[in-house]
Amino acid sequence: MNRVLSFDAEKCVGCHICEEVCSETWFKTTDPERSSIRIREEQRQDGLMLSAVYCVQCGECVNVCPVEALYRDKRGIVRLRKQLCVGCLACVGFCPYLAMFYHAGQAEPFKCVACGKCADECPAEALAVVEVETPRAPGVQI
Amino acid sequence: MTVSSLLERLNYTFAHIIVRVNEEVVSPEEYATYLIPDGAKVLVIHLIAGG
Amino acid sequence: MRTVLADYAYTPSPVERGYTGRTLYINLSDRTIAAKPVTDLMKEKFIGGRGFGLWLLWHGVRDDTRWNDPENEIVVSSGPCGGTTQYPGSGKSLVVSISPLTNVVIDSNVGGHFGPLLKFAGWDALEIQGKAERDVIIIIDAPAGRVTVEEATNVPTDTHLVARWLLEELAPGEEERYFISSISSGSGAEHTLWGCLNFSLYDRRRKELRFKQAGRGGIGTVLRDKRIKAVVVKSLPVKGDSNHPADPERVARAGIRLHKEIHDYDDQQCRMRHRGTSYLVQIMNDYDLLPVHNFRFGSHPEAHRINGNVWEARFTQGLPDGCWYGCTLSCSHTSDNYTVRTGPYRGQTVSVDGPEYETIAGVGSNCGIFDPDAILELNFYCDTYGIDTISFGTGVAFVMECYEAGILDREKTGGLELRFGNADAAIELLHQMGRGEGFGCIVGQGVRRMKEYFAREYGADPAFLKDIGMEAKGLEYSEYVSKESLAQQGGYGLTNKGPQHDEAWLIFMDMVSNLLPTFEDKAEALHYFPMWRTWFGLCGFCKLPWNDIVPPDNKYMDEPAKIPAHVQNYVDLFSGVTGRQVTREDLITMSEAVYNFQRVFNIRLGYGLRDHDDVPYRSQGPVTIEEYQSRAERYDKQVEQLLGLNPREMSVEEKLAALRKYREEQYERLKDAVYARRGWTKNGVPTPETLKRLGIDFPEVLAVVQKHL
Numbered sequence: 001m002n003r004v005l006s007f008d009a010e011k012c013v014g015c016h017i018c019e020e021v022c023s024e025t026w027f028k029t030t031d032p033e034r035s036s037i038r039i040r041e042e043q044r045q046d047g048l049m050l051s052a053v054y055c056v057q058c059g060e061c062v063n064v065c066p067v068e069a070l071y072r073d074k075r076g077i078v079r080l081r082k083q084l085c086v087g088c089l090a091c092v093g094f095c096p097y098l099a100m101f102y103h104a105g106q107a108e109p110f111k112c113v114a115c116g117k118c119a120d121e122c123p124a125e126a127l128a129v130v131e132v133e134t135p136r137a138p139g140v141q142i
Numbered sequence: 143m144t145v146s147s148l149l150e151r152l153n154y155t156f157a158h159i160i161v162r163v164n165e166e167v168v169s170p171e172e173y174a175t176y177l178i179p180d181g182a183k184v185l186v187i188h189l190i191a192g193g
Numbered sequence: 194m195r196t197v198l199a200d201y202a203y204t205p206s207p208v209e210r211g212y213t214g215r216t217l218y219i220n221l222s223d224r225t226i227a228a229k230p231v232t233d234l235m236k237e238k239f240i241g242g243r244g245f246g247l248w249l250l251w252h253g254v255r256d257d258t259r260w261n262d263p264e265n266e267i268v269v270s271s272g273p274c275g276g277t278t279q280y281p282g283s284g285k286s287l288v289v290s291i292s293p294l295t296n297v298v299i300d301s302n303v304g305g306h307f308g309p310l311l312k313f314a315g316w317d318a319l320e321i322q323g324k325a326e327r328d329v330i331i332i333i334d335a336p337a338g339r340v341t342v343e344e345a346t347n348v349p350t351d352t353h354l355v356a357r358w359l360l361e362e363l364a365p366g367e368e369e370r371y372f373i374s375s376i377s378s379g380s381g382a383e384h385t386l387w388g389c390l391n392f393s394l395y396d397r398r399r400k401e402l403r404f405k406q407a408g409r410g411g412i413g414t415v416l417r418d419k420r421i422k423a424v425v426v427k428s429l430p431v432k433g434d435s436n437h438p439a440d441p442e443r444v445a446r447a448g449i450r451l452h453k454e455i456h457d458y459d460d461q462q463c464r465m466r467h468r469g470t471s472y473l474v475q476i477m478n479d480y481d482l483l484p485v486h487n488f489r490f491g492s493h494p495e496a497h498r499i500n501g502n503v504w505e506a507r508f509t510q511g512l513p514d515g516c517w518y519g520c521t522l523s524c525s526h527t528s529d530n531y532t533v534r535t536g537p538y539r540g541q542t543v544s545v546d547g548p549e550y551e552t553i554a555g556v557g558s559n560c561g562i563f564d565p566d567a568i569l570e571l572n573f574y575c576d577t578y579g580i581d582t583i584s585f586g587t588g589v590a591f592v593m594e595c596y597e598a599g600i601l602d603r604e605k606t607g608g609l610e611l612r613f614g615n616a617d618a619a620i621e622l623l624h625q626m627g628r629g630e631g632f633g634c635i636v637g638q639g640v641r642r643m644k645e646y647f648a649r650e651y652g653a654d655p656a657f658l659k660d661i662g663m664e665a666k667g668l669e670y671s672e673y674v675s676k677e678s679l680a681q682q683g684g685y686g687l688t689n690k691g692p693q694h695d696e697a698w699l700i701f702m703d704m705v706s707n708l709l710p711t712f713e714d715k716a717e718a719l720h721y722f723p724m725w726r727t728w729f730g731l732c733g734f735c736k737l738p739w740n741d742i743v744p745p746d747n748k749y750m751d752e753p754a755k756i757p758a759h760v761q762n763y764v765d766l767f768s769g770v771t772g773r774q775v776t777r778e779d780l781i782t783m784s785e786a787v788y789n790f791q792r793v794f795n796i797r798l799g800y801g802l803r804d805h806d807d808v809p810y811r812s813q814g815p816v817t818i819e820e821y822q823s824r825a826e827r828y829d830k831q832v833e834q835l836l837g838l839n840p841r842e843m844s845v846e847e848k849l850a851a852l853r854k855y856r857e858e859q860y861e862r863l864k865d866a867v868y869a870r871r872g873w874t875k876n877g878v879p880t881p882e883t884l885k886r887l888g889i890d891f892p893e894v895l896a897v898v899q900k901h902l
Contacts, residue, residue, distance in 0.1 A: 064521070065373075066513040068397055087433015087444060088278040088519025093452020104442035104450060107433030148615050155479045156701070157462050158740075168718055187708065189699035189740055189747075191831040 001131045003114045005037070007016025007052040011126035014041055014050050018118035018127060025111065025117045034103050039125075052127075055099040055112040056136040061091035075114075076135065082108045102132040148184070154159040158189035195362075196431050199330065199342040201226035205315030205335045205429065205663035211273025211436050212236060213463040216249065216317075217316040219331060219342065221419055222263050222323030226340050229234075231317050232463020238732035238888060241272035243300045244787040245318045250298065251893075253322055256313050256797055259420050260293040260411070260881055263324045265540050269376070271308030273871065274770050275435050275733020278520075279448030280762070282735030291388040292410040292690075294639050295568035295667035297795040299373030299388075299410025304516035305392030305403075306374035306709065309430040311434050311847020315370075315411045319665075320481045326418040332363070349625075351577040352391040353543065354404050360395075365508040372396045372430055377423040378413030379579030384629035385637025387588070388413025389581040398512055401780065404546050405516050408581040410668060417579075427572070437605075439772030446767070447765045448519065455521045455742050463741050465500065470550035470737075471504035477554065481701060481824075482674045484559040486613050487590035488663050489820050491674045495563040497551050503565055504528075518600050519804060522738050532570050536624045538577070540731060548572045548582075554672035561613030570620055578627045583692040584639065587669035589619050591640050591662055600653040640664040666691040666800070675812050678704040679856075680715045683863050686808040688803075689791045695736070696723040702754055716866035725755075732767060739763070760861060774887050786887040789879045791896065797897045798859040798877060803877040806864060814856045818845050822832060843898060858872045876901060 019035035027034040027138045037054040057078050062070045069084035070091060087107035101110045120126040143151075145161055145168055161168045162185040168176050178184060199219075206213040215228045239248045244266040258264045258486055268289045277283035311319055314335035314714025321331070321559060330348060332341045349355045364370045375393045390407040401552075412422045438444050459465055463472045477483035479892060481491030497503075508514075508526035516525040519725025528545040548557075548568050556571040557563065575582045589611070593602045596611040603610060609618040609632060625633025630684035635646060640662045648655040663670040668691025675681035681704070684697035699718050709718050729736045740756050750757050760777050775783075795801030816820040821828055821868050822888045823844070829840040832848050836855055872883030879899045884890040 060324070062509060064513055064520050066397070068516055085433070085435045086278045086518045088429050089433075089449050090452050090513070090519055090521045092449050102445055103500065104445065153479055156476050160753055169748075182733050187753060189756070190741060 001133065002057055002135045003129060004076070004135065005054050005059045005112055005114050005119070006128050006130045007054070008126045009050055009052070011124045012039065012050045012052070013124045013126075014039060015123060018122055021118050021121045022112075025115065027105075033109075035095055036099075036101060036104070036110055037118055053097060053099050055095075056097060057114070058096065058136050060094060060096055061100055063095045064090045064092065077114050078111070079113060080108065080111070083086065085109075143178055145176045145178060147181070148178060149173065153188070154186055154188075155190050160187040160189070161185070172188070195343045195345040196377045198325075199226050201340040203315065203338055203340065205338065208276075208312060208435060208437050210439050211275075212241070213315050214315050216245065216270075216318040216632050217333065217340065218320045218322070219340070220323040220419070221321065221325040221329065221342065224342060225872075226342070227711065229320075236273075237556070238786050239790075240783055240787070242270050242275070242285075242318065242733055243287040243289060243730040244506070245270040246287055246778075247298065247787060248302065248327075248897050249318060249320045250289050250291070251516060251790075251794055252292065252821045253320070254798070258798075260291045260296065260415055262649065264322065265291045265410060265415060266320055267320045267415055267419070268318055268320045269308060269311065271312055272731055272733030274436070274516075274766055276309030276431070276735075277438070277444060277448075277770065278431065278433050278435075278517075279445045279519055280738070280766055281448070281451055281515070281520040281522045282517070283519065283733060283736040283766075285728045285729070285733050286311075287317065288390060288407045290410070291798070292412070292668070293414050293693050294411050294641070294669075295800075297666065297690070297798050297800045298791060299412060299668070300730065300791070301390070301407035301409045301412055302498045302695060303390065303392050304394045304405035304477055304669070304735065305396075306394040306517065307376055307392045307424075307426060309431070309517060310372060310374050310426045311784045313431055314426050314428040317379065317426070320423070321419065321424075324418065328420050328422045330359070330422050333424070334430045335426075337427075338900075344582045350383070350561065352404060352579060353402075353538075353577045355423050355605040356391070356393050356404070359401065359423055363425060363427065367400075369427075369812055369882065371397065373425065373451050374423045376416070376421050378416045379627070380629070381575070381578030381580040381626045382417045384423060384634050385626050386411045386414050386639050386642075387417070387581045387584040387637055388417060388579050389575075390416060391576060391579065394516055397768040398542065399527070399529070401544065402524075403544065404576060406576065406581070408583055409688065411581070411865075413581075415577040416804055422734035426435055426661055427811050436770055438770040439853070440769040441771035443765050447762045448605070448768070450519055451738060451742070452521050453607035453763060453841050454744055455738075458745065459522070459742055462743060464505070465737070465741055467510060467521045468501040468505040469514075469526045469747065471499040471548065471553060473550040475500040475502075475540070475873070476556075476775065477673070480701075481554060484554055484590070484672050484674055486561055487559060487587075487594040487661060488670070488674055488676070489594070489675075489817070490649060490823055492565070493561075498563045499557050499568060504548070504553075507565065514708060519879075520735070520738070524737055524741070531573065534566070534570055535620055536574060536627070543573060545569050545573045551672050552582040552586070555583050555587070557591040559586050559672060560619055562616045562619065563614075563644055564616055566614035567620070571616075571623060574620070574623050574627070575865065578623065578624070580626060580637075583671050584669040585623070586642050587663050589622060589637055591635055591643065592622075593660075594661055595647060597630050598657075599645055601649060605651060627806070640669050641667045644803050647825060652851050660743065660816045662809055663811055664692070666805060668692060670812065673698070673700060675700070676814055679859055679863055680709050680718055682808060682813050682860055683867055685812060685863065686806050687867050688723070689795060692808070692812070695726055697726065698722070698785060708754070712862060712866040713870075715863060719867045720870045721781065724781045724784040724788060727788050728763075731783060731787060734763070734766075746803055747849040760894070782887070786889050789887055790889050791882060792873075792877075792879055792898050793884075793894050796901065801877065802901065803864060806877060808860070810853065810857070813860060814852055815849060818849070821845055855892060874902065878902065
């Protein structure tokens with residue numbers, strides 16, 4: 001079983017509180033560019049479409065990392081060992097979901113680790129941490 | 143003839159080529175159907191490679 | 194048992210905007226070790242890498258220094274951008290020395306970890322001069338803050354053994370191995386002039402050492418002549434900001450852009466991540482440019498047996514095979530689990546680093562060998578014996594043509610039937626080079642000396658040998674057939690170091706796309722591309738990510754052959770690391786200064802003039818009737834259209850002679866056009882005006898050119 005974040009687009013109201021909570025939790029600052037979840041808004045003919053970009057723990061980045069800094073932990077979450085990371089950002093370029101993020105304030109990239117803080121705070125109950133049988137297949141781009 | 147058949151005739155198998163017919167770029171998707179007009183200026187640019 | 198002969202304590206300088214500000218000087222004759230400052234002039238004019246190498250070597254040698262004098266130096270330097278992890282191909286180093294083959298400066302480009310780790314150990318360059326009495330190892334240990342020159346007993350010579358010995362001696366723990374790299378050569382470098390250097394990298398997934406080569410020019414021979422078994426560096430751990438760039442975000446964004454491009458398009462383009470440079474074999478064959486039988490022909494019906502598909506199946510897939518951290522073009526593949534068939538390491542199961550295109554074409558098709566296992570055997574032993582696969586391939590191809598022409602026979606070769614395709618004989622020659630006995634040691638003197646030897650000792654026709662011996666300036670040609678491309682003949686002939694393709698590769702532009710119809714067009718290309726490619730070697734970059742991956746909108750750009758979006762990446766990288774704001778044009782001017790300095794250096798050493806840029810006729814056109822007939826239609830058309838003669842009324846010999854006269858004249862005219870464009874005299878000497886424009890009109894530089902004006 002693998003732990004992973006899940007998002008319900010129907011429920012999302014586009015408040016971006018999840019982005020604030022995530023960046024505050026992990027970087028002690030409110031900055032959507034330092035959030036591991038990004039809410040995208042796209043104006044369509046039939047209204048505003050909301051989607052979420054976050055790591056689905058597919059594991060593709062594990063293969064691309066030259067120093068084996070990325071690994072899957074006991075709960076199935078893909079984690080980064082910062083002390084091993086050489087900051088090459090290959091994982092950022094190769095993530096099929098564009099869900100590995102880089103910010104100039106830090107040499108190592110960052111991603112969702114399904115900590116659940118955003119799910120706790122989401123006023124629309126659009127986010128939840130769930131267990132899935134197998135992680136989403138790599139190479140499937142949104 | 144089409145761009146595809148021209149490339150085949152010349153045995154141009156290189157991946158990084160650019161085909162321009164009368165200054166207009168022809169995309170790879172169009173090679174099979176793009177007909178080269180008579181007297182057209184055709185340029186097949188091979189991007190430099192070499193190890 | 195290790196004995197320390199020289200000991201130097203230091204505190205590694207931090208890297209600031211790509212530079213540590215110090216170079217390390219080691220003299221093996223008087224056992225001194227010292228730090229030299231990196232001056233503003235060096236950074237401004239010589240940048241790093243090859244530039245630093247040339248600058249330090251210039252000041253270290255005399256006008257008459259030979260390759261095996263103690264004054265000769267080996268200088269290793271990466272460059273300000275070397276060691277960057279975000280942008281693919283940012284870990285290259287340049288090694289500079291006076292070459293045993295050419296007697297002028299060789300600059301040899303190499304991957305692996307040594308150069309960047311040298312910087313992160315506190316040194317912008319390593320400069321080794323002098324000679325040791327007995328074999329030594331040099332250890333640069335940043336965590337310990339110490340540089341030592343040591344004698345040690347029972348140190349192996351061949352690379353795959355000595356590198357492993359060093360690892361066990363200096364890094365018993367797994368994690369200690371991450372930031373160690375060694376330079377070594379092998380027993381073949383002790384008995385030939387073709388010695389190469391092997392730069393190691395520790396492969397964390399395979400948990401073993403792999404090697405990249407500074408192949409050209411015989412620097413491995415210089416290394417062993419100085420009695421160096423190995424140089425090792427242990428650096429502080431590498432991080433994303435180890436270069437301490439001026440604008441890390443600018444660097445990182447460029448890197449992410451290119452990683453994404455490689456992810457999206459490499460599979461449909463060159464498939465470097467799957468097959469490395471081996472993809473070129475089939476293409477060269479299709480375009481009649483693959484060297485076959487000593488560059489006589491450009492294709493062969495059996496080429497498919499050694500093409501990219503075959504190697505993709507041999508290489509272990511799915512591993513991050515970059516030769517420096519962060520290279521996602523990952524061209525550096527390995528044929529794992531190869532069981533060695535012959536020689537002293539017969540029966541060992543090894544990982545062969547490669548083969549690369551040059552090796553496949555050199556020891557393979559050029560020698561008429563189309564068996565992948567034979568190529569792997571040759572690749573493995575060339576690497577561990579420390580022998581350049583390109584010189585070996587081109588040199589053995591020359592020997593095979595001499596054998597088939599009756600110049601050599603089994604008596605002369607000690608029983609080896611050196612016909613094209615005889616892989617066993619080629620492998621045995623290589624073992625002879627390792628052992629230091631037999632005909633292999635004559636072959637290993639290189640094509641230039643073999644020509645003299647065969648004429649003198651065997652009465653061979655020196656004119657024929659001159660035509661077919663594919664060397665210029667004393668260095669063997671690398672593996673592309675330049676016969677039908679005047680621009681590429683210049684690309685090989687009008688180089689500083691000798692016929693190595695890393696200056697200009699213009700065959701497609703010229704021959705296929707006909708984008709260089711006039712002399713001025715060719716001269717412009719022979720100005721821009723050598724300068725552009727020189728630039729990579731000043732900064733620590735690999736050129737492959739420049740144009741072996743191409744953005745999809747490149748086709749709509751002006752001058753698509755320059756890959757303008759990628760040139761812009763390099764502007765971002767250089768400015769982002771060093772803080773120097775530059776334009777695309779500035780990159781070319783930077784290189785011009787170093788390139789011209791190197792030309793003057795060659796002149797200073799007694800060469801570097803117009804006649805030094807002569808090339809063998811096999812590189813320009815058909816030497817033999819057989820070659821003419823293999824492309825008769827094309828050549829007859831040229832005889833008719835370009836020469837205004839009637840091929841139907843001429844014998845093959847007459848047509849050969851007419852075409853030859855024309856092509857040799859064309860090459861002389863090309864020299865004129867190129868020298869003019871480069872700001873040189875008709876004799877190939879950089880003018881004082883040019884030197885002044887480039888800011889390298891130092892008194893000692895002007896003094897050299899004055900003698901030739």
